[in-house]
Amino acid sequence: MYTMILDPWAMKKARSRFSRLIRPIGVAAAAISLTLVASGTASASTGVGKCSTTGASGEIDVYNWVDSGSRIDFHVGFLDTLADGHHARARLITKNFVGNQVTWPWHSDTDGANNGYTYVDSYAINDTGIYQAGIQIARFEGDTLLNSCTGWVS
Template sequence: MTVALAAVAAALLVPAIATPAAAAEDSCATTGAEGWLKFSWSGKYRIDPLKLMVEDQLGDGHHVAVRLVTNRADGTIHHWGWHHNYEGVDIMQVWNTYASDSAGITKAEIQVARMEGSTIMNLCNSGKIANPNW
């Protein structure tokens, strides 16, 4: 009977220890641009894999861009670099990447912008997605 109870206890503990990374996704749209992110939390300090996508939705001669924005454990905000789409209207560009920050990542979101050169014409933010590892 003790062996049977130990086997049941072991069966219950394994799923609790071997939980998969938490997947998340969100999007936002602003005039002329729509963007998406899909990712998995890989602990307190890393998002991997991370997929960023942006589409130009207005044939106005301006380009669109997407970037990751994360909150750190100390409360500061990290604005990651812009990924620009110069391909034109109705063309989606996708970047498969990751994010790692030794200061921790407690929340993640994207910003999507319609741009003229490096000037932001209009912008949206997706919802902030909390890291369940914190």
């Protein structure tokens, strides 16, 4: 068994010397960390895509679209713009790195025309990558698509 006897005065001097030696290293490490964090943030892409068609309009805001490209977070806002008895729908569309298009599930606004935006916050993951993202806005009668538009994020 070992017993260590600590001299408080010696400890204070050691801490002081240690602080003088380590503080510059800590500042340099913090600067490097901030540089890495900033460059990581800079690699995330953002963008907006929007379109309007007869009876429906909307947009998508894509954020946290990192270089690896397998996940995006997005915010969609869309609305029914025509009092015609039909309803508006919106969905995310993506393309992977070889150009294959993926259509994601529809979100509906069945509350009637000009009642304000319907909002959706979600994310998409595609293991084959997400090279492009956009929004498809459409006007439907039941499950029949009447007309639509596509707006790619730029």
